[in-house]
Amino acid sequence: MAYIEFSGVEKRYGATQAVSRFDLAIAKGEMIALLGPSGCGKTTTLRMLAGFVPVSAGTMRIDGRDVTNVPPYRRNIGMVFQGYALFPHMTVARNVAFGLEMRGIPAGEITQRVRVALERVRLGDFSERMPRQLSGGQQQRVALARAMAINPDVLLLDEPLSALDARLRHEVRAEIRQLQRSTGLTTLMVTHDQDEALSMADRLVVMSRGQIEQIGTPSTLYERPCNRFVADFMGRSNFLPGKIGGIGCFVTEHGAVLSFEGNAPASANTMSFRPERTQLVPIDAVAADAHSDDVNTLAGTIVSFAYLGPVIECLVRIDDGPVVTALLTNTSELDALGMHEGSRAAVQWARRDAALLA
Ligand SMILES: Nc1ncnc2c1ncn2[C@@H]1O[C@H](COP(=O)(O)OP(=O)(O)OP(=O)(O)O)[C@@H](O)[C@H]1O
Ligand SMILES: [Mg+2]
Structure with a gap:
């Protein structure tokens, strides 16, 4: 009541x-x-x-x-x-x-x-x-x-x-x-x-x-x-335009096939995922599991790093796609990756961390 x-x-x-x-x-x-x-x-x-x-x-x-x-x-x-x-x-x-x-x-x-x-x-x-x-x-x-x-x-x-x-x-x-x-x-x-x-x-x-x-x-x-307004207003998000390509499947404008969990509105035209749920991985480490259903992977080039204290913000331009943001919490991890601006790299995010927006 x-x-x-x-x-x-x-x-x-x-x-x-x-x-x-x-x-x-x-x-x-x-x-x-x-x-x-x-x-x-x-x-x-x-x-x-x-x-x-x-x-x-x-x-x-x-x-x-x-x-x-x-x-x-x-x-x-x-x-x-x-x-x-x-x-x-x-x-x-x-x-x-x-x-x-x-x-x-x-x-x-x-x-x-x-x-x-x-x-x-x-x-x-x-x-x-x-x-x-x-x-x-x-x-x-x-x-x-x-x-x-x-x-x-x-x-x-x-x-x-x-x-x-x-x-x-x-x-x-x-x-x-x-x-x-x-x-x-x-x-x-x-x-x-x-x-x-x-x-x-x-x-x-x-x-x-x-x-x-x-x-x-x-x-x-x-x-x-x-929707995109709420995703944007409630903190930051990465957005990839595209359309639903089947059950749990989203195809970006540039033809990349991504997966998501649960139901999505038929009119969904954007996949969003949070920068803090986005991982940065060396490009040669991803080829083997690039087709994993649980993890989405896209290759790109590192645009910039910004040191923000507790986190490091990394911008990556996806090949043929937009720039996405990954927030990395561990500086030593970053050093170990040996990546710098201009490096090839891949971003990954879990299927369950992807939200579909209309
Ligand atoms: N007395 C009024 N006469 C005419 N328009 C008004 C009046 N009070 C509010 N508005 C208009 O109504 C809309 C909503 O105003 P409101 O004060 O509810 O916004 P708000 O969400 O509280 O914004 P803020 O975060 O700036 O406080 C605004 O476009 C405002 O200009
Ligand atoms: Mg007010």
């Missing part, structure tokens, strides 16, 4: 279709990430659920109740807005108390709930500070405490980490996730950072231009993207 349900939800601003036919069922306690490039409709979707933006079409339900036309303050949703959203002239405690005061909760109970909310985000000793006296990560945690103080049924987070630097981002990311797990609060989070979405959410919803491209678990989206 879905706890939150979007059915055919749309938003138009004049000629702009900000969100089109949005269908999504979210289970109680689930953490969902809405992911996509700038302007794809993430914030609009969140604000429609919160009630700040009226829908142009469709319905939204929370716990079976139709909330489509219910005013925001009667939806019992906690929200952390994009960017900083603390009131700069109020103390931390007053910021957190704000939503409770708006709901007419008695003063004694507010004090108590503010304390609990601040302790939850480990800021119990900061209640009398002003927002400007806090670090970015602390401010973000206050915003989170404020959203959770009202004991919401649903928590909405719009780019909650976007204002933080990389290190803090990782820290607060883990904290939010842990808080969400321990409270079991159904959460919808917006981000355009794929690492953030992959590491935090139970399921991801990838959007582009107001539409859902794919919904799935982090591993499904990464391992089995349904």
Whole structure:
């Protein structure tokens, strides 16, 4: 049974279709990430659920109740807005108390709930500070405490980490996730950072231009993207154009025969595979097992190596084909291969690591 349900939800601003036919069922306690490039409709979707933006079409339900036309303050949703959203002239405690005061909760109970909310985000000793006296990560945690103080049924987070630097981002990311797990609060989070979405959410919803491209678990989206947009957006991929040549068989534009596992859409026209699942092997080592069904092999010429610290990025121009990227994790292995720019080489990737895209 879905706890939150979007059915055919749309938003138009004049000629702009900000969100089109949005269908999504979210289970109680689930953490969902809405992911996509700038302007794809993430914030609009969140604000429609919160009630700040009226829908142009469709319905939204929370716990079976139709909330489509219910005013925001009667939806019992906690929200952390994009960017900083603390009131700069109020103390931390007053910021957190704000939503409770708006709901007419008695003063004694507010004090108590503010304390609990601040302790939850480990800021119990900061209640009398002003927002400007806090670090970015602390401010973000206050915003989170404020959203959770009202004991919401649903928590909405719009780019909650976007204002933080990389290190803090990782820290607060883990904290939010842990808080969400321990409270079991159904959460919808917006981000355009794929690492953030992959590491935090139970399921991801990838959007582009107001539409859902794919919904799935982090591993499904990464391992089995349904189209080129998702494959490209969820990290980097190699793409080879071609067409299906039979069961488990893909023929590239240049006539190379490759294999893949599972079903592919009949309209599939691209094979994709991840750079980190791509091996670089000496050209003379592959002839013997070039026809293996489990491994795809293509010969080419090394274009360049780039040292990136933990990995080395190698670009290889496939004979009569495009340039593909292999990420090599072991520098000594690379030295042992004795390969350099201009060398002949082969790239290999396992049949199970190939995804077919329409
Ligand atoms: N009040 C508004 N009036 C007119 N157009 C709007 C309004 N709000 C949003 N839009 C348009 O709707 C589309 C979706 O905007 P939205 O804010 O939902 O994008 P987003 O995915 O959150 O992007 P970002 O990652 O930049 O925050 C954009 O084309 C935007 O210009
Ligand atoms: Mg936005």
